Amino acid sequence: MERSEENMNSLANRTGNYFDPFSGISRDMTQAFFGANPWAGFFSPAGSNHLRPAFRLDVYEGPEAWKVVSEVAGVNREDIALRYEDDALVIELTVKPAEGSNTEPRKYARTVRFDGTVDIDKVEARYNDGHLTVVLPKAEETRPREITIQ
Amino acid sequence: MTTTEKQIQACSSGNNEAENRARRVSWIRPQYNVNQDAESYTVRVYLPGISREQTAITVDKDTLEIVGRRDVPEQDSTWKVLHREIPEADYRLRLELNAPVDRENISARSENGVLTVTLPVADVARPRQIAIN
Structure with missing residues (x-):
């Protein structure tokens, strides 16, 4: 026992x-x-039951920014919440049930952490055909820079 | 986008054909659901990232086919992949129309990556009131 x-x-x-x-x-x-x-x-x-399958996402890195693309078909723009907290991007969705159904709206969230500092004021997001794209520019200190030899 | 347009685009951007052909071999079946009421059948297909122009809907004999082609991925590799979950294959859904449907009046709209196809029930199959003389 x-x-x-x-x-x-x-x-x-x-x-x-x-x-x-x-x-x-x-x-x-x-x-x-x-x-x-x-x-x-x-x-x-x-x-x-608290581990619901979440939505899919891709993460890319460029020299000056990170890019996160996620698949959120069927969700309205106003039901997507984006936050940047504790050095991570949080994407939260509220999925409303179909009309006439009595089930509660469901929430899904995913967190993406980056290896470096994000310039939070310049983060941009757009939502097109069920694809959410967030571009997070790197802060100056995180970008690669050339060092002159003196 | 029609096949010819796609081909033209592929030629002009100088992509190799082999890659394009490889993209066409694999398909993913999108998530979908079907609802029915007295007037029509409604098929909702989840095609995230696929625009109206990239979607093709065809009815051939008894098959409704919905194809969603993804954008050809950007060739310049300024973006390095750190993490990947979204599949690259195009979407294809084939549904057998095993109910009488008015083919002339099938309509479709697309919103937030969800394609809604409405197939009206054919007149012959509609319930009708019969007057008693």
Whole structure:
């Protein structure tokens, strides 16, 4: 019994990796629903429901900027929120259910971190045909520069 | 974009044909859903990044075909790929029209990367009221 409990903890930690506050809850729920089955946390919705598949994205780097392209078909411009916080770009979408459906709107978010400093005031974004493109210019200190030999 | 236009564009930009041909072999089936009401069938196809000009809709015999061609990727490589998830293949969806549809009046619109095709139910298949004499 003690051994299976240990397995469960490690599984719950694994599935709850992205969302620490909930790992405890999912562990409790898997125990409540599935007893001591060590695989419960792995396959059950209770253990994985906070890890929804997100949208796809590409990240490119140029000499003077980074570029992030993401696929967000069917989302209105006003339902896309872009933030730059903790040195990372956060793209958050609110996907509204189809008309006449009673389900709650769902939120999806992805975070992109860059190896260098972004010039936040010059970040530009455009949205076309379901493709969101964000261009983040590098701050002066991050750009490659030539050094003159004296 | 029609095939000829695509070919012209490929020739003028000096792309090698082999690459273009390779792009055409693989297709991805886009996500889609179909709804039906008394008047019509509505097909919603998710084609992120595909503009109206890059979309082709054809009806041939009993098949509705929707093709979305991606932009030929920029040849200048100022952008180095750090992380890639978006596939490069073009989209193709083929649906068999196994219901009576009024082919002359199929309409389509595109918004935020979602193509909505409306196929009106053919007159013969519509429920009709029969007057009692």
